[in-house]
Amino acid sequence: MPKVTIPVGPQHPALKEPINFMVSVDGETIVDADMNLAYSHRGIEKLAESKTYLQNIYLVERICGICSHTHTTCFVQGVEELMGIEVPERGLYIRTLVAELERIHSHLLWTGVAGHEIGFDTLFMYTWRDRELALDLLEMITGNRVNYGINTIGGVRRNIKAGMKDQILKHIGKLEERVQYYTDMATTESTVLLRAEGVGHLPENEARKFCAVGPTARASNIPTDVRKEDPYAAYEELDFELITSDSCDILGRLIVRMQEMVESCKMARQLIENLPSGPIRAPMSREVPAGEVVSRYEAPRGECLYYVKSNGTFYPERLKVRASTYANWPAVVYSLKGYYIADIPLIIAAIDPCMSCTSRVAILDTKDGNERKVLDMDYLRTYGIKWYKEHGRGVRRR
């Protein structure tokens, strides 16, 4: 029989983001897969070379909407190491608190998406409702629901006020309860078991071979977690478990994420209860001494790596970003093989993919008829001024 190749994507095969898989099938069974992930390359690494370190914090924050805190923390802790800045304890604690809340919101979002892919939309509705609790907390602490803008070189930009503490603990209590409920549910609910058990098998040796990271690796029984093996921020002072599963399938990835949320709640509680007093950031200069640094961070999706090379000016010589989804693609291609076409969305979704993280890079382009327009800074500025002239008064009055 001739080989049949079907395209899956680029119109969102799993999440609402573009990636293309060319899947070769024998009947219903996948025998081979190839991928094309160039659909959202934005040129961020190149762009970063022409921006100052301070501007770059806000640039890298926009690499990903879900794990934006990941990118800023990973970047600023690298720059801080280059500058030899000692971040105050309180700053590190707030940074870590935001990171753990982000992990909870990211994992809940993923659980919803996985539920949706399974065909279990009730789970999707429930988890996304409870995710609002985490988002409310993030909004209260940072002022934003996503792209928090809380990190800066030398610490954080916003303090946790005295009155917030009770509110945070209350919300975390609620979250803990809900997360525990999902943990129990995931291991017993027959809809989930039928779709997830034994699907997308990724044995330990293959996961190591393809350098899988994060929950994907941990679900294949590899005890790897940057928070444990290479502690940063305040993780050294926290008491938490490294969660692994030996089932190596999608159910394992689900269980690992669920239990990680329980651990994250635990950590958030510890952080807020032991929040040290003092300043939240150290003073910094704008110039960064020449040097190079490798910074690692455990994103909700796994290890995130930044390489920063400075040449002694205001601008970095090179900024390299390796986000976690990128590291997991070879493992996905492997775990697709041997399963049914109907399992494709779930297997792809199981690594919690983020295409923008994957291909980060080029130019802001909008298609205006057949004409391609570049939205440069000057254009945006004049556009902004014009817009506010027309609408400004109304906006201000509100």
Place this chain on the structure above:
Amino acid sequence: MREMEIETETGNLEKEERIKAEVVGKLGDKVEKVEIPRERRMFIYVKRKESFKDVVKFLKDWLGIIHVSAITGLDVGDKFEVLYHLFSYGKEKEGVEVTVKVSLPKTDPKIDSIVDLLPGAVLYERENHDMFGIVPEGHPDLRPLLLPDDWAETGGHPLRKDWVEEKEKEKEKEKEKEGRGE
């Protein structure tokens, strides 16, 4: 905080020093120098690109380093540098991030592919091929990865420092024309 730790707890650099001693002892002349900037970080500078693969092979076979975190390309004026960010798994706080650094001449930016040793490097080598034109020899598949499908062959490698965007080139040409018109 971290800087303080390094000053006060230099004994913690034990495992890094152990790896350094192994690398220097067994590889000797293949390695130019080994730097330990801080706890859990190492830079290994490879002397010649021909012996680079031996270094990776040694790290894999002797020290069990099999995780490739990323591969960074660098344009440093007259040559390229390629940085292989490898990671050695370990128990709590035991892991060490080892960066292997190799220089390549710009006229002949070829290097041995490490995909046969560490299959996890497959996408990262393709990315550097796109962005810098660094050719990993022996790589099974060098189709463009991150650049768009309609990226012209003459479009060049965008992360090179001398790369100029197509539109910028056109703008410059127009400016020249205008200049002549005046």
